[in-house]
Amino acid sequence: MFSGIVEELGKVRKIASSSWEITANVVLQNTKIGDSISVNGVCLTVTTFNEDSFTVDVTPETTRRSNLELLRAGSVVNLERSLRVGDRIGGHFVEGHVDSTAKVSFVKKEGNSYVVTFTLDAKLMRYIVEKGYVAIDGMSLTVVNPQKDCFSVAFIPHTFMNTVAKNYSYGTVVNIEVDILAKYIENFTTKRTNTTINREFLNENGFM
Structure with a gap:
């Protein structure tokens, strides 16, 4: 979960198949393997990192849904670390699941x-x-x-x-x-409406 407040700009250093290396500074602070980092709004999991970069695995579903498939080595990206309990939320709840x-x-x-x-x-x-x-x-x-x-x-x-x-x-x-x-x-109201309609139909036809 993120808040949509970009912490820094990173740069794609290398793309090797599904493994990406991205340069960073701020978002590496207190980061460990398995943490989530938002890359252009896409929630990705840190698999390795060093003093100036981290790597993530990018799946075909992610590239299909996002603009990541258009990025190349040298492309600049927005970066944000996931929220911690107690952090200020300067924006809104952002999942990192691009629609x-x-x-x-x-x-x-x-x-x-x-x-x-x-x-x-x-x-x-x-x-x-x-x-x-x-x-x-x-x-x-x-x-x-x-x-x-x-x-x-x-x-x-x-x-x-x-x-x-x-x-x-x-x-x-x-x-x-x-x-x-x-x-x-939308999901809740749609299901509720459909349930109401179904009950009315059953009642009118003597099933209730």
Whole structure:
């Protein structure tokens, strides 16, 4: 579990089959084998580490769901260590289980902020609500102006310049994780509605 507050930028040093080596500094502090680190919003398990890097195993399912398949040696990535009990939660609860990817469709400077618009599949847009949370490449961000197939977020200068967001341009593929609460609520209400309908059907047909 993460909070969506990026701790530092790392760099992909080496990709050897499914094993990746990523350079880091801050996230290596107090880290041990088996710990979780968010890499562009993807929860990955540390398998080995040294003074300036760590390695993780990346599965085919992970690459299919995320933008990791587009990364190469030298690519810059957002990094965050998993939360500890008692930590402050500066963003929102982020699982590190990427739902899908989206594409940057527009980037503009607006006052002291950077407004970025993303195009997203309609099946996930139903979870995107005005002023709700969304994790983009592991960054906890607030939704602005959601539409049928797109939404925007406003980056403060610090977040924009100290994350992979500074490299965003038209067509950039990003990882998206919608708020898990939205999916739980939908699942619960759908099952409850179906149960109610089934009971009414049984009652009307003399089975109850």
